[in-house]
Amino acid sequence: MTTSKLSMAMLTAVLTVYPAVRGIDAQAPGGAMKPVMTAKLIDAEKKASARAATVEVTTSGVELTDPAVSNEKPVPGQGHLHYQLDKGPIIATPTAKLSFHELAPGAHTILIVLAGNDHKPLGPQQQLTVTVPPQTQKASSY
Secondary structure: OOHHHHHHHHHHHHHHHHHHHHOHHHEOHHHOEOOEEEEEEOOHHHHHHOOOEEEEEEEEOOEEOOHHHHOOOOOOOEEEEEEEEOOOOEEEEOOOEEEEOOOOOEEEEEEEEEEOOOOOEEEEEEEEEEEEOOOOOOOOOO
16 A cells, blocks of 8 residues: 555544544443533523523433423433422423513522433533512602
8 A cells, every 4th residue: 555545544544533532422321422401591681680580401412302202201312401490399391491580689590400201310400590680669759
């Protein structure tokens, strides 16, 4: 084999292997994609001044589905989100965008957990904080 053919064969091998090696950290055992989740507040200050908060979540490696579809039995590659405001009740939903309204003034914590159809955490979770400013009183016109 000539040097140029050998070089081309090595380059082809590296380009073929590199993407697979680079993705190893993003995979779960058995080659399945490891679920990834990111949550953020949308227009945090504007919503907070209106006593609200809107969370938007993006996921990869998992399809957001209603757990009732699988009779709440785990299905690889499927999950949903658990939202919890200030240690209140958990809202279990496949919805990736959720708003909370009529928040009291002060700091609030929103916990978002990616869960399987059986409601067990799949690993990714994120905690967001929103601070609702004190509401100013309008002067009465007596």
